Amino acid sequence: xxxxxxxxxxxxxxMYLIHKAxxxxxxxxxxxxKHLETGCSLQAFKLAFTAWxxxxxxxxxxxxxxxxxxxxxxxxxxxxxxxxxxxxxALLEKEDEEYARLLDGVLVVMTVLEEDIGATxxxxxxxxxxxxxxxxxxxxxxxxxxxxxxxxxxxLRENLSPECQLKVVGAxxxxxxxxxxxxxxxxxxxxxxxxENELLFGxxxxxxxLQPVA
Amino acid sequence: xxxxxxxxxxxxIDVMPLMHKAFRSVSDRTEAMAANxxxxxxxxxxxxxxxxxxxQLLYHAAVEDEVMTGPLKDIQPARDxxxxxxxxxxKAGDLVSFIAMGNxxxxxxxxxxxxxxxxxxxxxxxxxxxxxxxxxxxxxxxxKKVIARTICHIHSRLIGVRILELDHFENEEAFVISLxxxxxxxxxxLGIVRWLLIDEFAEDPRWIIDWIYSELDRxxxxxxxxxxxxxxxxxxxxx
Numbered sequence: 001x002x003x004x005x006x007x008x009x010x011x012x013x014x015m016y017l018i019h020k021a022x023x024x025x026x027x028x029x030x031x032x033x034k035h036l037e038t039g040c041s042l043q044a045f046k047l048a049f050t051a052w053x054x055x056x057x058x059x060x061x062x063x064x065x066x067x068x069x070x071x072x073x074x075x076x077x078x079x080x081x082x083x084x085x086x087x088x089x090a091l092l093e094k095e096d097e098e099y100a101r102l103l104d105g106v107l108v109v110m111t112v113l114e115e116d117i118g119a120t121x122x123x124x125x126x127x128x129x130x131x132x133x134x135x136x137x138x139x140x141x142x143x144x145x146x147x148x149x150x151x152x153x154x155x156l157r158e159n160l161s162p163e164c165q166l167k168v169v170g171a172x173x174x175x176x177x178x179x180x181x182x183x184x185x186x187x188x189x190x191x192x193x194x195x196e197n198e199l200l201f202g203x204x205x206x207x208x209x210l211q212p213v214a
Numbered sequence: 215x216x217x218x219x220x221x222x223x224x225x226x227i228d229v230m231p232l233m234h235k236a237f238r239s240v241s242d243r244t245e246a247m248a249a250n251x252x253x254x255x256x257x258x259x260x261x262x263x264x265x266x267x268x269x270q271l272l273y274h275a276a277v278e279d280e281v282m283t284g285p286l287k288d289i290q291p292a293r294d295x296x297x298x299x300x301x302x303x304x305k306a307g308d309l310v311s312f313i314a315m316g317n318x319x320x321x322x323x324x325x326x327x328x329x330x331x332x333x334x335x336x337x338x339x340x341x342x343x344x345x346x347x348x349x350x351x352x353x354x355x356x357x358k359k360v361i362a363r364t365i366c367h368i369h370s371r372l373i374g375v376r377i378l379e380l381d382h383f384e385n386e387e388a389f390v391i392s393l394x395x396x397x398x399x400x401x402x403x404l405g406i407v408r409w410l411l412i413d414e415f416a417e418d419p420r421w422i423i424d425w426i427y428s429e430l431d432r433x434x435x436x437x438x439x440x441x442x443x444x445x446x447x448x449x450x451x452x453x
Binding site: 125128129131132135136138139142143146147150151 | 320324351354355359363366367369370373374376377380381384
């Protein structure tokens with residue numbers, strides 16, 4: 001059951017909206033893989049997987065080595081004595097590796113698509129392999145998102161100013177390098193309820209006020 | 215030959231696709247259980263179902279290695295088949311151990327992976343308080359999420375075992391059964407099949423064959439019954 005996000009108390013909470021969209025992509029891709037039948041076209045699966053993989057890659061790229069991990073004052077890390085706090089800091093430092101693990105999962109699915117199948121239709125054995133790999137990728141993604149929600153987001157809430165959080169979220173939601181800078185917002189929007197979309201567009205306005213988008 | 219193509223068992227070894235069909239049924243069913251699991255009680259039920267599947271699988275593989283491929287000396291597909299059995303048993307064993315870790319197995323696995331990638335100094339410090347950290351994490355996530363994560367990990371691993379099993383059956387049907395057909399006469403094949411279906415050393419020697427009957431449709435049951443009569447008759451005949 002999907003829970004509706006009813007409020008964004010702090011800008012960084014917009015991550016929950018992004019996570020919801022990533023989970024939506026994962027769910028659709030796994031369902032398509034599960035129901036691939038021998039001899040059927042792979043087109044729908046490939047489209048769904050490409051959308052999911054693109055989202056993972058963009059999200060990971062923007063989280064890692066950019067505003068999110070760099071904005072936090074690392075000196076606070078050494079002051080953390082509580083075991084949970086220490087794990088939170090350790091996990092934040094390891095975001096790059098977490099992302100790399102997810103990318104590995106994406107590459108494995110791509111390898112199955114290219115090497116095992118190659119052609120455009122499915123055979124039973126490769127359907128199973130494809131299904132196994134996308135389920136594994138979804139599990140890895142879910143671990144990552146869940147841990148991020150439980151540990152990293154709370155850390156960022158406590159350690160980043162609202163302005164700084166807006167910058168981090170802005171980098172995640174608005175693709176400054178793309179022809180269509182709003183593609184991420186549009187992509188997330190498809191998996192959100194009306195209320196959640198209002199929150200998303202409200203956040204977009206705040207980001208644009210802070211850093212006007214050309 | 216696949217199970218779908220069988221009309222009559224010309225060679226006794228042709229019972230193998232029927233046995234594989236039974237394995238596919240139990241593995242599909244167990245995977246569906248994992249996909250629908252939601253509570254700790256569901257994991258216990260799943261553990262029981264998976265344990266039964268593994269018990270059947272291990273007996274099947276051990277007997278095949280001993281009496282089917284064992285005598286096929288200097289034949290590579292026979293050795294490959296045995297290697298696949300080892301891999302399958304390893305992967306199934308890993309999952310049994312994983313389930314035995316309890317309802318926080320998924321969390322433990324993911325947290326340990328993160329902890330092990332830390333610098334040694336950090337790692338040692340963390341490892342010392344590992345259980346304390348884990349308990350705190352369980353509190354942060356909540357029991358429901360901890361169990362859900364474990365179920366997801368079990369499901370994914372179970373799919374892995376099932377895929378390995380299906381690949382193995384396909385390979386065996388394509389490369390090994392024809393070898394057995396060529397290299398062994400009917401009496402030898404009946405002996406192998408009997409070993410595979412009847413466990414003489416068990417309290418209930420029919421625990422395998424009865425399970426296979428239960429997984430097959432009426433048509434396949436008739437084929438199996440005919441074969442059972444053949445190997446029981448062969449045993450009854452004087453040497």
